[in-house]
Structure formats: structure tokens, C-alpha cells
Amino acid sequence: xxxxxxxxxxxxxxxxxxxxxxxxxxxxxxxxxxxxxxxxxxxxxxxxxxxxxxxxxxxxxxxxxxxxxxxxxxxxxxxxxxxxxxxxxxxxxxxxxxxxxxxxxxxxxxxxxxxxxxxxxxxxxxxxxxxxxxxxxxxxxxxxxxxxxxxxxxxxxxxxxxxxxxxxxxxxxxxxxxxxxxxxxxxxxxxxxxxxxxxxxxxxxxxxxxxxxxxxxxxxxxxxxxxxxxxxxxxxxxxxxxxxxxxxxxxxxxxxxxxxxxxxxxxxxxxxxxxxxxxxxxxxxxxxxxxxxxxxxxxxxxxxxxxxxxxxxxxxxxxxxxxxxxxxxxxxxxxxxxxxxxxxxxxxxxxxxxxxxxxxxxxxxxxxxxxxxxxxxxxxxxxxx
Amino acid sequence: xxxxxxxxxxxxxxxxxxxxxxxxxxxxxxxxxxxxxxxxxxxxxxxxxxxxxxxxxxxxxxxxxxxxxxxxxxxxxxxxxxxxxxxxxxxxxxxxxxxxxxxxxxxxxxxxxxxxxxxxxxxxxxxxxxxxxxxxxxxxxxxxxxxxxxxxxxxxxxxxxxxxxxxxxxxxxxxxxxxxxxxxxxxxxxxxxxxxxxxxxxxxxxxxxxxxxxxxxxxxxxxxxxxxxxxxxxxxxxxxxxxxxxxxxxxxxxxxxxxxxxxxxxxxxxxxxxxxxxxxxxxxxxxxxxxxxxxxxxxxxxxxxxxxxxxxxxxxxxxxxxxxxxxxxxxxxxxxxxxxxxxxxxxxxxxxxxxxxxxxxxxxxxxxxxxxxxxxxxxxxxxxxxxxxxxxxxxxxxxxxxxxxxxxxxxxxxxxxxxxxxxxxxxxxxxxxxxxxxxxxxxxxxxxxxxxxxxxxxxxxxxxxxxxxxxxxxxxxxxxxxxxxxxxxxxxxxxxxxxxxxxxxxxxxxxxxxxxxxxxxxxxxxxxxxxxxxxxxxxxxxxxxxxxxxxxxxxxxxxxxxxxxxxxxxxxxxxxxxxxxxxxxxxxxxxxxxxxxx
Numbered sequence: 001x002x003x004x005x006x007x008x009x010x011x012x013x014x015x016x017x018x019x020x021x022x023x024x025x026x027x028x029x030x031x032x033x034x035x036x037x038x039x040x041x042x043x044x045x046x047x048x049x050x051x052x053x054x055x056x057x058x059x060x061x062x063x064x065x066x067x068x069x070x071x072x073x074x075x076x077x078x079x080x081x082x083x084x085x086x087x088x089x090x091x092x093x094x095x096x097x098x099x100x101x102x103x104x105x106x107x108x109x110x111x112x113x114x115x116x117x118x119x120x121x122x123x124x125x126x127x128x129x130x131x132x133x134x135x136x137x138x139x140x141x142x143x144x145x146x147x148x149x150x151x152x153x154x155x156x157x158x159x160x161x162x163x164x165x166x167x168x169x170x171x172x173x174x175x176x177x178x179x180x181x182x183x184x185x186x187x188x189x190x191x192x193x194x195x196x197x198x199x200x201x202x203x204x205x206x207x208x209x210x211x212x213x214x215x216x217x218x219x220x221x222x223x224x225x226x227x228x229x230x231x232x233x234x235x236x237x238x239x240x241x242x243x244x245x246x247x248x249x250x251x252x253x254x255x256x257x258x259x260x261x262x263x264x265x266x267x268x269x270x271x272x273x274x275x276x277x278x279x280x281x282x283x284x285x286x287x288x289x290x291x292x293x294x295x296x297x298x299x300x301x302x303x304x305x306x307x308x309x310x311x312x313x314x315x316x317x318x319x320x321x322x323x324x325x326x327x328x329x330x331x332x333x334x335x336x337x338x339x340x341x342x343x344x345x346x347x348x349x350x351x352x353x354x355x356x357x358x359x360x361x362x363x364x365x366x367x368x369x370x371x372x373x374x375x376x377x378x379x380x381x382x383x384x385x
Numbered sequence: 386x387x388x389x390x391x392x393x394x395x396x397x398x399x400x401x402x403x404x405x406x407x408x409x410x411x412x413x414x415x416x417x418x419x420x421x422x423x424x425x426x427x428x429x430x431x432x433x434x435x436x437x438x439x440x441x442x443x444x445x446x447x448x449x450x451x452x453x454x455x456x457x458x459x460x461x462x463x464x465x466x467x468x469x470x471x472x473x474x475x476x477x478x479x480x481x482x483x484x485x486x487x488x489x490x491x492x493x494x495x496x497x498x499x500x501x502x503x504x505x506x507x508x509x510x511x512x513x514x515x516x517x518x519x520x521x522x523x524x525x526x527x528x529x530x531x532x533x534x535x536x537x538x539x540x541x542x543x544x545x546x547x548x549x550x551x552x553x554x555x556x557x558x559x560x561x562x563x564x565x566x567x568x569x570x571x572x573x574x575x576x577x578x579x580x581x582x583x584x585x586x587x588x589x590x591x592x593x594x595x596x597x598x599x600x601x602x603x604x605x606x607x608x609x610x611x612x613x614x615x616x617x618x619x620x621x622x623x624x625x626x627x628x629x630x631x632x633x634x635x636x637x638x639x640x641x642x643x644x645x646x647x648x649x650x651x652x653x654x655x656x657x658x659x660x661x662x663x664x665x666x667x668x669x670x671x672x673x674x675x676x677x678x679x680x681x682x683x684x685x686x687x688x689x690x691x692x693x694x695x696x697x698x699x700x701x702x703x704x705x706x707x708x709x710x711x712x713x714x715x716x717x718x719x720x721x722x723x724x725x726x727x728x729x730x731x732x733x734x735x736x737x738x739x740x741x742x743x744x745x746x747x748x749x750x751x752x753x754x755x756x757x758x759x760x761x762x763x764x765x766x767x768x769x770x771x772x773x774x775x776x777x778x779x780x781x782x783x784x785x786x787x788x789x790x791x792x793x794x795x796x797x798x799x800x801x802x803x804x805x806x807x808x809x810x811x812x813x814x815x816x817x818x819x820x821x822x823x824x825x826x827x828x829x830x831x832x833x834x835x836x837x838x839x840x841x842x843x844x845x846x847x848x849x850x851x852x853x854x855x856x857x858x859x860x861x862x863x864x865x866x867x868x869x870x871x872x873x874x875x876x877x878x879x880x881x882x883x884x885x886x887x888x889x890x891x892x893x894x895x896x897x898x899x900x901x902x903x904x905x906x907x908x909x910x911x912x913x914x915x916x917x918x919x920x921x922x923x924x925x926x927x928x929x930x931x932x933x934x935x936x937x938x939x940x941x942x943x944x945x946x947x948x949x950x951x952x953x954x955x956x957x958x959x960x961x962x963x964x965x966x967x968x969x970x971x972x973x974x975x976x977x978x979x980x981x982x983x
Contacts, residue, residue: 078776081695081769082796085688088803088821095825096810099927128830131899131907131922131929138918146917147908162927163827231889231909233864233902238890238912257912259905263666300905304668 100162104182109136111179111186112158116140119194121154125165133160144201147257147265149295149333149373152384153196157189171383191381197287198376200358201255204269208284209244209253212277220246220253236299236369237270250274253281258371260297261304261332268296268371271360273311278359288317288354289378290339290346293385294325296372297333306330309364313372316357317341327370337385340376350378390511398506398522402499405526405535409495413488413536415813417844417878422538423868426490428459429470429538433478435635436471449639456636460644461651464634465577466543469493485876490538497543498535502526504546505760508553509767512726516774516793517767520801524689525763527804530752533815540579541753547575548585548757552733555589555618559596559724562617569621573629580652581757584740586622588732593619595725599707603723611723658749659902664833666901671744677755678738681762683823683834684752686804689766690822696768703727734761751816751835770800813845814925826926836899840864842930843896846923847878849933853921854893857882858939861892863906863931889913894920895934910934 112122122141124133134141144153151157151169159167159175162184175187200207210217221244228239236259243254251272257265271279292315302308306329314324315338323338340346340356356376362368377385418426435455439446446452459467470490476482477489502522509518525531534541551571558564575582593616600612631637637644659668662676673679682690697704702714703721710720721727737755740746748754774793781788803821811818817837819829830836843865850860862870862885873879889895889906890913897907897919911917911934919932 075776075780078695078773081688081691081773082799084691085800085803088687089799089806092803092807092810092821092825095821095827096926099827126831128899128928131919131932132924134917135919135922135932138916141917143911143917146911163831165831227890227913229888229890231861231913232887232906234905235909236905238909240912257908259908263901263904265904265908265911300902 098163098183100183104184105132105136105160108160108181108184108186109133111181112160113137113140115188116158117156119153119155120158121145121148121151121156121169122158122160123167123169125159125161125167125170126163127168129160129162143255143257143267144199147267149266149335150293150384151191152293152375152377152381153194153199155191155194157191159185159187159189161185161187193379195377195379195381195384196375197289197378198283200281200283200356200374200376201267201269203283203286204253204255204281205242206283208282209246210280210282211246211250211274212280214277217280218247220244220250225252234301236301237371246279251279253279256371258297258369259300261300261330263300264333266295266297266333266371266373268373269358270369270371271313271358272370273360273362273365273368275365276361276363278314278361280357280359282355282357284355285353286356287376287378288340288346288352288356289350289376290341290343291377292322292338292340292356292374293335293377294338294358294372294374295333295335296325296327296370297331298327298329298367298371299369302367302369303329303332308367309362311360311362311368311370313370314359314361315340316355316359318354319357325372335385346378389515390507394507394510394515395503397519398503401506401522401526402503405502406495406499409498409532409536410488410492412812413491413495414485414876414878415844416533416536417841417847417865417873418487418869419537419539419839419841420864420866420869421839422490422841423866423872424459425462425467425470425538426868426872429467429474429490431455431458432464432467433471433475436468436475452635452638456634460636461648462540462579463577463630463648464636465574466493466497466538466540466579468633469543470538487872487876491536494538494542495535497546498526498531501542501546501549501760504549504553505763508549508556508760509764512730513764513768514771516797517764517771519767520770520797521760521763521767523797523801524692524766524804525760527801527808528685528689528759528763529804529808529811529818529820530684530815531756531759532808533811533818534753534756541750541756544575544579544581545756545760547571547578548582548733549760551575551582551585552589552729556724556726556729558618558621559612562613562615565617565621566625568618569625570629572622573626574633576626576630577633580649581737584736588729588736589618592725592729592732595707595721595728596723599721599723599725602707655747657747658838659900660749660751660838661833661835661901662748667748668902672746672748674742674744676748677741677752680752681738681755683819683829685759685762686807686820687822688800688803689763692766692769692773692800693762694765694769695772696765696770697731699768699772700727700731700765704731730761730764734758734765749838751838770797773800814842814930816841817925817928817930826928830928833901836901836928837930838864838900840866840898841869842898842923843870844873844878846896846921846931846933847873849921849923850883850894851880854880854883857884858893859884859886859891861886861889861895863896864898864900864903865896893936893939895936897932897934899929899931907932 116122122133122137122145124130134146157169159170161167171189171191176190177188179186205222209220211220222242223245224242225245227241231238237256239252240254240256243252245252251274253269253271255267256270257267258270260266269281271281273279294313294315296313297303308329311327312324315322317340322340323336325334325336327334358372358374360370432455435446438451470493473492474489477486483489483492502525505525506518506522509521551568554564554568554571558568572585575585596612597614600610600614604610631641657669659666662673702710702719704727705713737758741748741754774796777792777796778789781792807820816839817826819826819834823829823834824831840863857880860883867885870879870885874881886892889909895910897903897910914934914936920935921933922929923931
């Protein structure tokens with residue numbers, strides 16, 4: 001009886017019969033599993049218009065009694081759905097409400113700007129907020145800070161963070177200071193004095209750049225040669241106006257910002273090998289420290305196929321080879337730590353100077369858009385090369 | 386017995402369509418044109434010229450030379466949708482019906498979206514009842530990405546309409562062979578709309594196998610026949626559709642087989658554009674198999690997806706192959722109807738997604754690549770909603786008739802509210818929108834999901850350009866096309882004196898669209914202008930979409946003008962020695978590499 005009462009509340013829908021229908025008898029009620037009641041035949045009100053099945057011509061297998069508990073569980077599961085809808089309704093509003101206001105970024109940036117010095121680095125987290133960071137503090141950030149390899153040149157690290165994220169650049173320890181500005185959190189890590197003694201990228205203009213031909217050095221000339229005008233997707237890095245020009249068919253050498261395999265920027269010295277004969281950049285009378293930390297990689301589209309020849313960036317101190325970074329495709333922004341001299345020599349004469357040369361060569365120069373950055377370092381800092 | 390679907394239902398469907406089209410029309414001018422829309426504008430304008438030639442000089446218009454001259458444009462896609470764009474544009478040129486040229490091109494696409502809602506309602510009402518049909522139509526309309534694509538003069542919504550209509554005609558033909566003629570016509574028009582149609586025969590053949598198997602079992606059991614074993618639909622498909630396909634596409638009138646082969650080859654060997662998915666920018670196969678399923682979950686409101694899954698679950702027994710339901714699912718009594726409609730819907734839902742899930746299938750268009758599945762997602766959601774209504778009404782006291790009638794309405798409101806609100810919030814950044822399941826736009830950004838494509842977001846910067854460049858200037862467009870920019874100027878969205886340039890280094894302002902693989906353009910702007918600081922960042926829910934960089938010469942010009950103005954005003958004041966008193970702007974900063982005009 002209860003089932004019949006329930007069935008009577010079902011919407012009364014007319015049976016469908018399409019004109020030209022092939023079958024003779026009118027469609028008979030579909031029996032919907034969940035609406036089945038014991039014993040009572042299906043009623044007209046249960047019919048799905050036009051989608052109907054005749055009752056089976058042979059008896060269906062006996063059905064277990066529809067236990068009340070099983071029915072309750074099934075109904076409860078259905079009633080979860082409107083709750084999910086309500087949760088989605090509220091949850092989406094929460095997501096939108098938690099977006100940081102422009103004013104949060106303004107005040108956080110102002111707070112950082114008030115403290116920032118030349119030896120500080122500022123980053124944001126997550127990385128996709130980088131355009132917002134540069135919109136607010138970009139005037140305080142040069143190419144090196146916006147397109148870094150690591151934090152070694154800096155004494156302090158500031159981070160503007162949202163949504164609980166932490167920057168990749170952050171040291172693996174709690175911040176030394178933390179403050180919230182609305183939904184933007186500013187953290188500061190005191191990294192200690194920088195270990196960097198010399199920065200090759202910043203000094204490229206003063207270098208001696210040559211390309212070797214059959215063992216003989218042919219000089220390249222630093223001059224203003226006009227900025228490239230090939231811009232846009234798949235055009236790679238900009239050729240800077242000021243650079244080393246080496247002659248027809250020989251790649252230029254200079255500082256640019258390159259998009260690496262991971263689509264991150266790196267401000268680096270573009271030194272495209274021209275084959276087995278090296279392209280050489282020599283930095284004269286520079287501090288030797290105890291090591292050179294060198295990073296290098298290629299333009300994303302030249303590396304992503306993984307089919308190019310390996311590139312060697314060999315480091316020489318006063319003409320002697322001390323080590324090399326060998327870059328193979330798909331390594332991305334690779335690094336190497338190359339001691340410039342023995343630990344004893346470095347300890348005995350920490351201020352020694354000499355000539356450091358970086359030679360770049362490859363067995364095959366096709367699409368080998370190698371760009372590198374390097375520093376001379378001495379001393380140690382936690383978590384750094 | 387009367388058919389349950391009559392003029393009242395069609396009137397309701399018409400109202401649904403008109404209301405949706407009105408909403409689309411009211412919001413269309415908020416979007417600048419996408420890349421693909423701009424290509425189809427160019428094609429449609431050429432086709433329009435051909436239609437005019439056909440009207441004035443048919444003999445000449447039908448020559449190969451003339452046909453090729455006009456129809457060579459964008460011949461990698463068929464003609465139907467672009468022809469409608471062309472006619473709409475011709476009407477605009479003649480009668481100025483619309484308030485913008487962009488809207489004129491987009492109107493046929495919007496109409497197709499409205500018609501699709503009408504069709505989904507009718508289809509759903511016929512199969513699962515009116516409540517399910519209404520819910521399905523509204524649920525489809527309130528999918529944010531679908532709402533966005535419905536505005537456009539592209540093929541992605543028109544093909545959903547055509548394929549759904551084709552399936553509907555096929556379904557009707559199973560009990561009424563005369564509908565096979567309509568099926569043949571619909572299939573031909575669908576082929577003429579977009580190549581998504583190619584997968585339809587496979588879906589229908591598998592479904593037909595179900596129908597035939599079921600019908601044979603019926604007849605062996607001595608029951609009256611319900612469906613014909615003659616594949617009228619297949620005959621119509623083979624006879625009518627190919628003729629229609631060629632007849633309606635003038636480009637195919639000459640070198641027919643060769644050009645059809647090139648058309649097929651173009652799409653089979655289509656270049657893969659980069660698409661970011663969970664932090665990886667995919668530029669070549671193999672592509673993630675889970676992508677269409679995950680992106681559906683991430684972009685369609687969760688309650689819609691869950692209702693669809695619940696709806697499929699309630700119909701699951703009817704999806705089993707004939708004769709196996711008693712063996713595999715003995716407890717249930719639900720059986721498929723004679724046309725195995727659930728199987729048809731399930732196949733039409735799953736097939737587009739499975740095709741895109743194949744590792745070699747292009748993914749660069751995101752969800753629009755499997756939009757043809759969405760009507761069936763919505764229809765199953767309608768089934769789920771209907772069942773939910775029944776369960777809820779079953780819980781109410783019998784005497785509460787008012788409550789009993791109100792319950793489905795209240796439930797529909799609860800279940801559709803998230804979708805409607807998310808859709809409203811997605812405007813005008815439909816391609817950047819992600820649903821609650823993804824954590825919204827910020828959550829998707831955290832996950833490294835595709836941020837945008839098609840370069841249309843400059844429309845949201847129109848006011849900024851107007852305010853920032855009152856005297857005009859030049860803008861580097863990044864991913865936007867020249868035609869898209871030109872259309873925005875035609876419509877008054879962007880001032881005429883703000884011109885597009887192709888060389889970033891020569892522009893006053895450079896836009897950079899934030900897709901991961903466009904990062905190199907960002908860095909080019911840094912080098913070209915000597916600064917990493919954008920002057921403007923367009924965001925959506927706090928996530929950057931476009932950065933704009935300013936050429937330093939703009940500030941120098943500004944400073945020089947200020948000095949000129951100061952000099953001029955002092956001179957006018959008649960102070961002795963006024964000219965000499967003025968501080969000159971530092972001229973040494975002029976950088977010849979960035980100021981070719983100075």
C-alpha cells in the first residue's frame with residue numbers, strides 16, 4: 001500500500017507512441033529498478049515516455065526482498081547530491097573571496113621596498129605570481145634578479161607569497177621574519193654574506209672573446225651592432241644591441257635573457273659553439289676564489305627534442321684546464337662546480353687573481369644555442385653550490 | 386495515444402533558445418575575437434563576395450577560376466558554418482542589423498547554441514521525460530566553457546548541434562524509416578560543418594549492432610517486431626550525405642577526390658600546438674590519456690558531472706549487451722528499450738572523449754575537442770536529477786502536495802545554482818575558467834593547467850589602452866591576430882589610432898599572453914625595453930593573463946611633451962627670457978635602436 005501511495009505521487013506522464021512506429025502493441029511500462037515495489041504491478045505513472053520495455057516474456061529471476069536498510073542507504077546516497085551542490089556553491093564563493101586584493105599586493109610590496117638593498121633578492125610564490133611581483137617591484141629588479149640561477153649573489157631573500165606557497169628559492173628552514181598583509185605573506189631569510197667574488201655575466205663587456213680556427217685565435221669585437229627585430233613565439237632570445245661580433249657566419253657572444261627547457265628565464269652569456277673549435281671568452285685578472293660555479297642550457301625549442309650534440313663549457317685558469325660543464329639535451333639548466341685551484345692554495349692566498357677562460361665547443365653546432373652563467377665563489381653557505 | 390511531445394514542448398524549447406541567444410548577444414561585445422574567429426572572418430568575407438557574384442553573374446561564379454579564387458581561403462575546413470557567417474555579414478553590410486561587425490559574424494554561432502538547447506530539451510523529454518529534458522538543456526547552457534564558445538564564429542558549437550541533430554534523426558529512424566532521409570541530410574550537413582563528424586558512423590554502427598541483436602532476440606522469443614533490421618540510416622548516409630557534402634562546398638567541385646584527400650590528410654596530420662597540463666607543456670604526442678576526463682571534471686560544474694554519473698548508474702543495466710543483463714545483473718529489472726537509447730547516449734558521450742584520450746590525438750583546443758559529448762553528459766545529468774527528484778518526493782509526507790510539487794523545482798535550483806553562478810563568473814574569461822573541482826582559477830594555476838589560448842584576452846584591456854594611449858600609438862599583439870585587432874577597432878572597442886605592429890622592439894607597448902610556452906616573448910620584452918616591470922597586468926581571480934610592457938621612449942615622449950607644454954605656457958605668460966629658463970629634457974637618453982623615427 002505504501003508503495004502504491006508512493007507511486008501515485010510520481011508524475012503522470014503520457015505514454016509515447018511515435019507515428020510510424022514499427023511495433024504493434026503500445027509501449028508498456030519500463031520497470032525502473034529503484035522504484036520497484038514488491039508484488040504491485042508497474043503503474044502508468046511510472047512510464048518513461050517513448051523509452052519503454054515490454055515486460056520480459058520469461059519470468060525474470062526471483063528478486064531478493066528489497067531490504068529496508070538497503071533502500072535507506074540508496075536514498076541517503078542520492079540525498080548527498082544536493083549537499084554536494086550546496087558545498088560547491090559555497091566553496092566556489094570561498095575560492096573567489098580568498099583572491100588577494102590589489103591593495104594586499106600594494107602594501108606588501110611597499111613594505112619590502114622600504115627594506116630592500118642592493119644585496120637583496122625578492123621572489124614570489126607560487127611562480128605564476130611572478131608578473132604581479134614584477135608589476136609591483138620590477139623597478140627594483142634587474143635582469144639578474146628576475147632571471148637568476150640561484151641566490152648566491154644575495155645576502156637576503158624576500159618572498160611575497162599567497163595561498164600558503166613557498167618559493168623554490170627559499171632555504172629549507174623557517175623564515176627569519178614573516179608578516180602578513182591581507183592575503184599576501186612577506187617572508188625574509190637572512191642568507192649570510194654572499195660567497196660570490198666575481199660575476200662573469202656582469203663582466204662580459206670587459207672579456208676577451210675569440211673564436212679558434214685551426215688553433216689560431218681570431219678576435220671578436222665588442223660593439224653596438226643593432227638589436228634583433230625577430231620577436232615573437234619561436235624566435236628565441238633577443239640579440240642585444242651591444243655584443244661581441246665575430247665575423248660573417250660566426251655566432252655573436254653577449255648577455256641576453258634566454259628561455260630554458262623549463263620555460264624559466266636565465267640572464268646568461270650567449271656563447272653558441274661553432275663546432276669542435278672553441279668559442280672562447282677570457283676574463284682577465286679576476287679573483288680566483290676557490291671554485292667556479294657554472295650553469296648552462298639551451299633555448300627550449302633547441303633542446304626539447306633531445307637529439308642535439310652535447311656541449312662542453314671548459315674552464316681554464318691561467319690557461320690550464322680545471323674542469324668542464326658538459327651539457328646534454330634534456331638536462332635543462334645544468335650546473336657544475338669547478339675548483340679553480342687546490343684547497344691549500346685557496347687558503348694560502350684567498351685574494352689571488354688570474355685569468356679565467358670559458359671555452360664552448362660541440363662536435364656538431366646545429367641548434368646549439370648555449371647560454372651560460374657563472375660566478376667565482378669562496379666560502380660556504382648552506383644549501384648552495 | 387498521443388505523442389507526449391507536442392507544440393507546447395517545442396514552444397518551450399524555442400523560448401529556451403531565444404533566451405539563451407539573447408544572453409549571448411548581450412555579452413558578445415565583451416570578448417575580442419579569437420585567432421580562429423579572425424581566420425573565419427576573412428574566409429566568410431571572401432565567401433560573401435562569391436555569393437554576391439553568384440547572384441549577379443552565376444555563369445562566371447560557377448567557373449573553376451572564380452570558385453577557386455574565393456573558396457581557397459581556409460579550405461581546410463568545410464563551408465557550412467562559414468557560409469552562415471558570410472550571409473550574416475552580408476545582412477549586416479546591407480541592413481546594419483547588429484551593433485557591431487563582430488556580432489554579425491558571431492550571430493549564426495549563437496543561433497546554433499540556442500537551437501542546440503531546444504534540441505537537447507526535446508531529445509531529453511522524449512527519452513527520459515520533460516523534467517530531465519529541461520534540466521539537461523539548462524545544465525548544458527550553464528557549462529562555463531560551453532557558454533563562452535557559444536558566442537563565437539567558430540565551428541565548435543555548430544558541430545555539437547549538427548552531430549546531436551544527426552543522432553536524433555538516426556534514433557527516430559530506428560522506428561520510422563522516413564526519418565532516415567532526415568538522417569542522411571543531417572549527416573551530410575554535419576560533415577559540412579566540421580570533421581568531428583567522422584567518428585559518428587563508428588558510434589552508430591556499434592549501437593546498431595545492439596539494436597539488431599536485441600531485435601533478433603525479441604523476434605526469436607516470438608515478440609512483435611519493434612525495430613527494422615534494414616539499416617535505412619546507413620543507406621541514407623551512403624547515398625545522401627556524400628552528395629550533400631560535395632554539393633555544398635564549392636571548393637570540392639573540382640579535383641574532388643584529390644581535395645577531399647588533402648582535407649582529410651590536413652586533419653590527420655595536424656600540427657600539435659602546445660598545451661599545458663599539470664605543469665607540462667605538451668608539444669608532441671604521446672599526450673595524457675586521462676586529459677579529457679580530468680579536464681571535464683576540472684571545467685564542468687561538479688554537481689553536473691556527479692548527476693550525470695548517477696544518471697548513468699541508474700541506467701547501467703540497460704547498457705549491457707542484449708541477453709547478458711539477466712546473467713550479469715540478475716537482480717535488476719531495468720531493460721533497454723527497443724532502440725537501446727541508453728547505449729546510444731552512452732556511446733555518444735564516451736566516443737569523443739575516448740578519441741581525444743588516444744595518445745596521438747590533438748589536445749591543443751582543450752575541452753572544445755570533445756564538446757560533442759556534452760549534450761549527453763547533460764542528458765544523463767537530467768536522468769540523475771529526475772531520479773533525485775523521485776527519491777526526494779518519496780520521502781515527503783503524502784499529504785504535502787504543495788511540497789511534493791515544489792521539491793523538484795527547489796532541487797533544480799540547488800543543483801543548477803553552482804553552474805549558473807560559475808558561468809556568470811567566468812565571463813569574459815571563459816577559456817581561463819576552471820570549476821570548483823579544480824580549486825577555481827587559482828587552483829588550476831597551482832596545478833599548472835592551461836591558462837588560455839587563442840589570444841583573445843586583449844579585449845579586456847581595451848579600456849586600459851584607450852585611457853593610456855589617448856594620442857594613439859603602437860601595440861605588439863603577441864598571440865592576437867591583426868584581423869582580431871582590426872575587428873575590435875571596427876567595433877569601437879579599441880581606438881583606431883592604436884595600431885598593431887609585428888615587431889615588439891618597435892612598439893610603444895608590448896602585450897604578452899601568459900601561456901607557459903609564450904614565456905620567451907616576456908623575456909624578449911624585458912630585453913627590448915630594458916625593464917622587467919610590466920606597466921599593467923590583466924588578471925582573472927588573481928591569476929595573470931596578460932602583461933603589458935612600455936617602451937621607454939613613451940616616457941621620454943611624455944617628458945618631452947611636458948617640457949614643451951611648460952615652455953609654451955611660460956612663453957605665453959611673457960616672462961623675460963622665458964625660453965631660456967626652462968629645463969630641457971635630457972636628450973642624451975635617446976636610444977637610436979628603439980627610436981627609428983627620431
